Amino acid sequence: MRILQVSAEIFPLLKTGGLADIAGALPDALNGAGCEVRGVLPGFPAICAGLSQTSSVGQFTMPWGEVIHVVYGMLSDVSVGDGSFGVYVLMAPNLYDRPGNPYEGPDRQAYGDNHRRFAALGYAAAQLAWGLDSRWRPQLVHSHDWHAALAPAFLALAHDRPRVPSVFTVHNLAYQGVFGGGCFGDLGLPPQAFSVGGLEYFGNVSFMKAGLSYADRITTVSPTYAREIQTAEQGCGLDGLLRQRAVHLSGILNAVDAAVWSPTTDSLIPHRFDPRNMTGKALNKASLQVQCGLHVEADAPLFAMVSRLTDQKGLSLLLGAVDEIVAPGGQLLVLGSGDPYFEEAFSRVAQEHPGKVAVRLGYDESFAHQVFAGSDVTLVPSRYEPCGLTQMYGLKYGSLPLVRRVGGLADTVIDTDLETLDNRSANGFVFDRFDETDFRRAVRRAFGLYHRPAEWNRVRQTGMRSAFDWKDSALRYFHLYQELIPK
Numbered sequence: 001m002r003i004l005q006v007s008a009e010i011f012p013l014l015k016t017g018g019l020a021d022i023a024g025a026l027p028d029a030l031n032g033a034g035c036e037v038r039g040v041l042p043g044f045p046a047i048c049a050g051l052s053q054t055s056s057v058g059q060f061t062m063p064w065g066e067v068i069h070v071v072y073g074m075l076s077d078v079s080v081g082d083g084s085f086g087v088y089v090l091m092a093p094n095l096y097d098r099p100g101n102p103y104e105g106p107d108r109q110a111y112g113d114n115h116r117r118f119a120a121l122g123y124a125a126a127q128l129a130w131g132l133d134s135r136w137r138p139q140l141v142h143s144h145d146w147h148a149a150l151a152p153a154f155l156a157l158a159h160d161r162p163r164v165p166s167v168f169t170v171h172n173l174a175y176q177g178v179f180g181g182g183c184f185g186d187l188g189l190p191p192q193a194f195s196v197g198g199l200e201y202f203g204n205v206s207f208m209k210a211g212l213s214y215a216d217r218i219t220t221v222s223p224t225y226a227r228e229i230q231t232a233e234q235g236c237g238l239d240g241l242l243r244q245r246a247v248h249l250s251g252i253l254n255a256v257d258a259a260v261w262s263p264t265t266d267s268l269i270p271h272r273f274d275p276r277n278m279t280g281k282a283l284n285k286a287s288l289q290v291q292c293g294l295h296v297e298a299d300a301p302l303f304a305m306v307s308r309l310t311d312q313k314g315l316s317l318l319l320g321a322v323d324e325i326v327a328p329g330g331q332l333l334v335l336g337s338g339d340p341y342f343e344e345a346f347s348r349v350a351q352e353h354p355g356k357v358a359v360r361l362g363y364d365e366s367f368a369h370q371v372f373a374g375s376d377v378t379l380v381p382s383r384y385e386p387c388g389l390t391q392m393y394g395l396k397y398g399s400l401p402l403v404r405r406v407g408g409l410a411d412t413v414i415d416t417d418l419e420t421l422d423n424r425s426a427n428g429f430v431f432d433r434f435d436e437t438d439f440r441r442a443v444r445r446a447f448g449l450y451h452r453p454a455e456w457n458r459v460r461q462t463g464m465r466s467a468f469d470w471k472d473s474a475l476r477y478f479h480l481y482q483e484l485i486p487k
């Protein structure tokens with residue numbers, strides 16, 4: 001089964017969030033399930049720098065006259081089984097060779113021509129499906145998030161081309177790629193696409209809506225989020241469309257790339273450990289406390305958060321309840337970057353509680369591993385969470401997740417109570433309502449368990465043995481592809 005994966009990011013070359021982790025891990029897992037996966041990516045500087053053995057594939061012209069060359073090469077850094085992953089890359093320096101992250105400049109403003117930059121990505125995927133590379137033609141196109149969401153539209157609307165099926169995966173419905181209606185002419189889609197049944201959204205162009213309207217199947221990254229986005233509360237204005245498409249919508253849980261996230265083999269942490277020997281975990285905690293200027297206290301429960309600093313992640317709850325952690329002798333460590341308001345607020349809290357609260361602003365992949373390896377509790381009190389990866393990394397590294405019961409957090413964390421302790425399914429702490437009272441109560445329950453070391457250890461063991469294996473999720477995608485690809 002030849003599958004073309006379309007994404008804007010890929011771990012480890014270019015990552016702003018969970019999307020990159022999935023784009024980096026899924027191809028290998030799918031190959032293991034019997035697929036032959038190639039990727040298509042924009043030629044961002046970080047992607048071009050990781051590309052080797054390149055050969056020219058062909059070119060196409062976008063409606064605004066720009067000619068885009070496509071090369072094929074190997075991304076040798078990607079953590080796939082045989083150490084390389086074949087990708088098509090759009091060589092368009094005018095569009096992609098810019099400072100900042102893939103979507104915005106150093107001033108944190110979205111690039112004004114993002115509709116062009118990502119229309120080209122979708123169009124390239126369609127061109128490849130129609131035979132741009134005469135040696136390899138995908139049987140199905142799998143696009144991720146709004147950046148890749150025009151691919152299903154091009155494929156579905158081109159009646160003079162062979163019909164290639166598409167799957168569209170929503171990693172976060174809140175980011176939709178909405179642009180003024182005047183941009184439509186740049187996209188190269190037939191006029192009927194600019195309609196309520198297409199990608200038109202209150203007079204604007206919505207890339208997300210294009211993916212949701214035209215993909216043959218829609219998936220999202222957890223079963224609970226698949227249900228939640230069909231409600232007005234979490235549908236981000238697209239719940240009606242999602243309800244219409246409910247029979248074609250399913251949730252496939254993300255997993256953990258064991259080649260990258262395993263405390264037994266992780267070269268980014270000072271001391272390796274496993275469920276049978278947790279000495280390394282204690283040493284990692286001490287080393288983390290030293291590094292961050294926290295008091296080196298083995299008995300102080302260390303609560304940690306590794307996150308984009310955006311409102312979605314429930315940071316207001318944490319900011320309002322820091323005393324609930326520090327007053328009884330706990331410590332807090334935040335690794336994150338994002339909204340300047342939260343960056344300043346957490347920096348202030350750290351200054352107010354020297355030795356007890358530490359904040360590291362910025363994006364630091366290697367330090368993130370050390371945080372999971374050294375902390376006791378991983379906080380994910382999100383307002384909404386399509387899947388969430390950090391709670392799963394926390395589980396694998398013996399840092400019990402404390403999460404809100406929402407999206408993928410609800411699907412992966414089992415609250416600790418007498419029943420779940422007894423049947424050994426407990427693996428963390430879960431609270432329901434997005435309010436400070438519920439959050440504080442969950443923090444107090446974490447302290448309660450921490451003061452019972454034997455039970456704490458038992459819950460931690462359950463967490464560390466969680467599977468979250470890509471094999472299971474890849475098999476689900478495989479079956480989905482099988483349904484769509486003509487025999």
Ligand code: ADP
Nearest residue numbers: 017018307308336362363364365368388389390
């Ligand atoms: P989202 O995709 O919404 O940001 P996820 O939990 O799905 O949230 O994925 C976040 C990913 O980004 C995880 O791999 C997490 O470890 C990583 N991450 C987030 N912030 C940072 C940071 N400041 N430094 C290093 N890694 C980070």
